[in-house]
Amino acid sequence: MTPVVTLVEHAPARSFRLPDAAGRALVASRILEEAGPDPYEPGAWRLRAGSKVGAVALAVPGAESITVHITPKVPVARLLFLVGYSSNPRGWRDGSVDLADQDELLPALAHAVERQIDRALRQGLLQGYRTTEESSHVMRGRLREAEQIRHRFGMPLPVEVVFDEFTTDIAENRLLCAAVDRLLRLPGVPGAVRARLMHQRSRLADITPLVSGQAPPCWQPTRLNARYHSALHLAEAVLQGSSTEHLPGRLRMDGFLFDMNGVYEDFICKALREAMRTYGGRSALQARNIHMDEGESIRLRPDFVWYGDSGVPTIVADAKYKARRNRGFPNEDFYQMLAYCTALGLPEGHLVYAKGNTPHISHRVRHAGTVLHQHAIDLDQQSAGLLAEIDALARHMLHGAAMSPQGGAPSGRS
Structure with a gap:
């Protein structure tokens, strides 16, 4: 069974019985304020959380993975208000999403993101123009003369073209898709919320997913995408707070953390x-x-x-x-x-x-x-x-x- 460490932000240190490999992985991850062997209890590690809150999974080579949950001191609904207000001061208010039955950060965040995406997509996927550059056997849009000469050496086909395409595969939908994919990979998302996220992912099935390490696409708030605003701001919060890192010693950390500072x-x-x-x-x-x-x-x-x-x-x-x-x-x-x-x-x-x-x-x-x-x-x-x-x-x-x-x-x- 995967060891689970549950801590509270800035609370006193606690001792947990962990394999040495898992304890060393926590030290290397640097997500805790204090992590080290307990001098008074053999086989135990003394752990204390700092200002980072959220949930991460540490893959430890040759040992069981370990999951760490760090609960914020402020109520979860208040934390999500702080995050939402910072992203969009005039758009996020208490009551936008019912979080009464959510008392943990990651389940509450996943629930809020799913509800906002559901509201955004009720009228269908937003469409817009996207500039596309490609090699084609059919002339459309404008010829990229420099690229044609550089890559085709005078050959008539294929042609290097650039054109504006009216499509659903735009920055707004790609951000929502990336946030859903990210949440589905995180540990601790409840089964009911995960099922609803899978439903939202099916609605975004034709959207190009982000490649690992690729920067999220930029978007601009306009009258046309107004129904997406709240969902997009939360999606950005998910992508900014999430991380996949390869640490020393072939350790891999995958999770979601907010720095309360x-x-x-x-x-x-x-x-x-x-x-x-x-x-x-x-x-x-x-x-x-x-x-x-x-x-x-x-x-x-x-x-x-x-x-x-x-x-x-x-x-x-x-x-x-x-x-x-x-x-x-x-x-x-x-x-x-x-x-x-x-x-x-x-x-x-x-x-x-x-x-x-x-x-x-x-x-x-x-x-x-x-x-x-x-x-x-x-x-x-x-x-x-x-x-x-x-x-x-x-x-x-x-x-x-x-x-x-x-x-x-x-x-x-x-």
Whole structure:
């Protein structure tokens, strides 16, 4: 029987009796925060999950494969809301898919993807034009003269042509097909959901599947593919979170993982950007043109920078998905934010943590006067309350910016 390891994100370490080959495979996979032999129990391995959540299967040569399930601390429905909102802030809301009976991440994700694909395909497969280049014995479209001369050496047939074909084999359907194929290969998808995924795959039978290692096709949201939007955003989340890797020692890892650090950071930045739209200006996520030194050799990348109507930076924030320590938040976070404020010439900066004992604390830096704010966002609440908390945070940031000597932020609009 395949060993199954079930862990909870950032929970205390636990001991599991595993074959040595399986334990070493977990160490090599680097999906856990801690993995090593238990010093007090022979034949056992001490394992602790970090910020990665999901399910993976490790194929161990000469031994049984091992399956690892890592459960997030936040409710699964909330995690899928964070992921969906980050992909499409105006498209995903609680209630889009009923997840009341799903309490594990992978089954819930597979269920959500299948339901959204079913809704997208109820009116039939979307069709569109696809540019095709091929060798043909019949002239159609346009002749590729350079390719004809290079490959055919003056021969009249076959001809190298390029033409636009009206077909269902377009990027949107290829993304949905790739997401279904991916979910069908993952461990832990319930039988009932797997059967419904197989049904969706049969509806996409004429779509060209992605080759292993091939980048997913790009698509653009338009009025014509509006019914596909929610399904496409979830499909992209599946393909971005999934991985098939060959590790040292002929190990093979196949699974699906979300990094909660990235999920939280993406959500906070996208939600702040949406909240700031009312006030004008513009937002920059992961700004790349900021340097700490005058010679511009030390690059800084704050998560969120808001530029007021005048075009100058007015607000800087960093999202930190870290558990609170007994003696406070990590000092290096404050050092980093102080560097951002100094480089941008701002009198205050904001660190946005997940949860915390108090919703807001501020610290004034000695001899500099810079004020460093730390905020705590409670993820364990309904989406409406969560977005309302982000809106309140945005107003707090704007009020502080308006009170600063630079001004530059609007003070009354809401």
